[in-house]
Structure formats: structure tokens, C-alpha cells
Amino acid sequence: MKPANHPSLPTPKIGVLIANLGTPDNYDYWSMRRYLSEFLSDQRVIDYPAWKWQPILQGIILSKRPFSSGAAYKSIWNHDLGESPLMTITKAQTNAISAALETEFGDDVVVDFCMRYGNPSTKSKVAALIEQGCDKILFFPLYPQYAGATTATANDAFFAALADKPWQPSVRTVPAYFDHPQYIDALAGSIRDAYENLETKPDLLVASYHGMPERYLTQGDPYHCQCQKTTRLVREALGWDKDKIVTTFQSRFGPEEWLKPYTVEEVARLAESGKKNIAVIAPAFSADCIETLEEINEEIKEAFEEAGGESFTYIPCLNEQPAHINALTTIIKENLQGWT
CATH class of the missing domain: 3.40.50.1400 (Rossmann fold)
Known part of the structure; x- marks a missing residue:
């Protein structure tokens, strides 16, 4: 028996964390500047030495680019929901995948999403899955073709999010699926x-x-x-x-x-x-x-x-088309083998 002062433990679950590139919170100057600074400071994306790159980025690029990028985002923004199309679509994909997996695994598998840059952050979503009892997490960067500047940096953020956890879950990452x-x-x-x-x-x-x-x-x-x-x-x-x-x-x-x-x-x-x-x-x-x-x-x-x-x-991209959701769900189930 557990001692009376033992911390409560949730029922073990499997987490599936879908990751996409990211999105600014809004298209105003400061939202764009925060997002672009995080994105363009990633050495997987721009691998110039920080001492050379950061003065150019912070002093020149980020004084002008947030205006032009903000205008571009405004032209495609989902004004009804107050978010970028990438956010709207990723939410829809997550809900569809979650529903598909629930029919087979019930509530034993928890599906959520994160963004490499901006919100919701990888760190916050990893913490949320662990809090829900996920002692196994499958991390799925939604990049069909592998690249250091996309798949690898998403994985970097995922592993960094585990670094301060006293009890780390077992983890897997989904490889590129360019030929699936x-x-x-x-x-x-x-x-x-x-x-x-x-x-x-x-x-x-x-x-x-x-x-x-x-x-x-x-x-x-x-x-x-x-x-x-x-x-x-x-x-x-x-x-x-x-x-x-x-x-x-x-x-x-x-x-x-x-x-x-x-x-x-x-x-x-x-x-x-x-x-x-x-x-x-x-x-x-x-x-x-x-x-x-x-x-x-x-x-x-x-x-x-x-x-x-x-x-x-x-x-258009495959977005939440049924054939795409079926493909992503199949890839997830293939990578969950031995866990479910």
C-alpha cells in the first residue's frame, strides 16, 4: 500500500503530441516581432554565429520586417476566430485525429498539438500531457520531408521540454513520412x-x-x-x-x-x-x-x-481532408505499436 502522504498518481495514458511550425498571436508589430525573433534566432534555421547574426536581426531586420510580415498575415488572417489559418487548421486536424484514435483506444490515448514557435509552446503541452498521466508520449512533427530546420528543431524543443522533469515519460518521435x-x-x-x-x-x-x-x-x-x-x-x-x-x-x-x-x-x-x-x-x-x-x-x-x-x-494543402487525417492516423498507429 502507498503511504498516506504519497502523491496521487493519475491513470497511465499515452500522449500523442502533434507539432507544427508556429504562428504569431496577432499581426500587430509587437506580436510579429516576438514571433520572428524566436523563429529567426533558432540556429537550426539561421546557423550564422550569434555574435554576427543577432545585431543584424535585432537591430535591422526586426525594425522593419514585422510591418511587412504583419501586413501579409493580416491579408490571410482568420478574423472570425482571431487566429492564423495555420492555427485553425491544426486545431481541426488535432480534433479529427483524436476522434479517429478514440474509436479504437478510448480515452487511453490523449491527442494534443503544439507549435515550435509561438503558442501553444512545446514545453507547455508536454507539461500538460504529463499532468494528465501520460507516461508515454509520441511526438509527431507534421513535416512530411525531414529537414534540420523543421523536424530536427521541433525534436530539439520536445527533448528540451523534458529536461527538467523529475519523472520523464518514455518517448518516441515520428520520422519523416515523405514516401508513406x-x-x-x-x-x-x-x-x-x-x-x-x-x-x-x-x-x-x-x-x-x-x-x-x-x-x-x-x-x-x-x-x-x-x-x-x-x-x-x-x-x-x-x-x-x-x-x-x-x-x-x-x-x-x-x-x-x-x-x-x-x-x-x-x-x-x-x-x-x-x-x-x-x-x-x-x-x-x-x-x-x-x-x-x-x-x-x-x-x-x-x-x-x-x-x-x-x-x-x-x-490547397491536405489540411483536414479525410484522406489526410486517415494517413496521419495510420502513421500514428504504426508508431504506437508495442505501446497500445
Whole structure:
């Protein structure tokens, strides 16, 4: 028997913690500055020495960029709920996954979400799961393709959140799922559905992935190769010839060379070469966000049209589509084997 003064212990449960990149709390200057400072201070994202980078970041970039980034966020903001689309979609994904797992495991599995930058923080959500009795936690970064600047830094934050716990739970992390059959089928299905509803069929599909400096590839980051494989597997699932889809990279930041071709330049080149009707999809993003809703559907679309393009179709991320939720739930259950 436990002694009378023994602390109470909750019933053991399994936690599933879904992680996405993050979002500012609002689009005003100070909310944007806090968010951008945290994001751009991450050495997994910008790996310049702090003594060199921080004066530039804090003194130059963060005096101006919060205004332009805030305007971009305002243009896509979910004003009804007072949050970014990424937050709205991640909540919906979490609820759908939780409902799917509940049908099989009841209340033995607890599903929640966190953000690498901003709120809710990884640290706060890890603490909440432990408080609910989760002695096992599966951490799931929602990045199909692995990159040090996404998957690895999310894992860093997760492990750091455990550092001060007197009783650490057993933990697992979900690996990249860039070639998982259900993820590929969900992407292919979303493309088929989009094409069926178009009066003018695209001449080409652009698969636009978030970019990274070229030197990360030479340092051993597998992201570029995993992106290329995702594109190939989607093309094969659709039964398309190689000339029907192209892989590009967006969101270049800073002076150095990034992975090429750059999406914004490639869509202009396509328009100038006679490809007047294109569609764009963003397979590296599990949910629509500033990089898709504003960058692709506004900036990149504008570059295409200014170069003579006529029809530009953005195919939304998989978001909370049933096929996507089924894929994510299957991946979670595969990684829970031996625990459930």
C-alpha cells in the first residue's frame, strides 16, 4: 500500500503530441516581432554565429520586417476566430485525429498539438500531457520531408521540454513520412479532384517545396532528396509523364544560394516559354499557412501573370481532408505499436 502522504498518481495514458511550425498571436508589430525573433534566432534555421547574426536581426531586420510580415498575415488572417489559418487548421486536424484514435483506444490515448514557435509552446503541452498521466508520449512533427530546420528543431524543443522533469515519460518521435503510401495517395487524390473541377486543364503542375540553403544539402540534410522522391511518387501515382510536373523551391531568405529552381522565377519562365496554364501544390506543408496562402497564391501567382501567364490554380494543402487525417492516423498507429 502507498503511504498516506504519497502523491496521487493519475491513470497511465499515452500522449500523442502533434507539432507544427508556429504562428504569431496577432499581426500587430509587437506580436510579429516576438514571433520572428524566436523563429529567426533558432540556429537550426539561421546557423550564422550569434555574435554576427543577432545585431543584424535585432537591430535591422526586426525594425522593419514585422510591418511587412504583419501586413501579409493580416491579408490571410482568420478574423472570425482571431487566429492564423495555420492555427485553425491544426486545431481541426488535432480534433479529427483524436476522434479517429478514440474509436479504437478510448480515452487511453490523449491527442494534443503544439507549435515550435509561438503558442501553444512545446514545453507547455508536454507539461500538460504529463499532468494528465501520460507516461508515454509520441511526438509527431507534421513535416512530411525531414529537414534540420523543421523536424530536427521541433525534436530539439520536445527533448528540451523534458529536461527538467523529475519523472520523464518514455518517448518516441515520428520520422519523416515523405514516401508513406497513404500520404502519397492523399496528395494524388487532391490533385485529381482539383483537376476535375477545372475548365482549363493546366499545362504543368508545379510542386513547390519550402527552400533551404544549398550548403545544407552538401552538409548531409536529406530534405532535397526526399522532396524529389515525393514528387516522383505522386507523378507515378497519377500515371503522368515526367514533363507534367516540376519540383521547385520557395521562400528564399538571405544572400546565399538556396535550392533551385526558385518557384517565383520558374513560374515566370514557364509563362514566358508558353506554359500559360499551371497549377501549384505545396507538398511540404501539412496545413495552409502564410507560405501558401500569401506567398504562393498572391506573390508567386502575380509573378506568373506578369510574365504572361493566364490561368493559375493553387491546390490547397491536405489540411483536414479525410484522406489526410486517415494517413496521419495510420502513421500514428504504426508508431504506437508495442505501446497500445
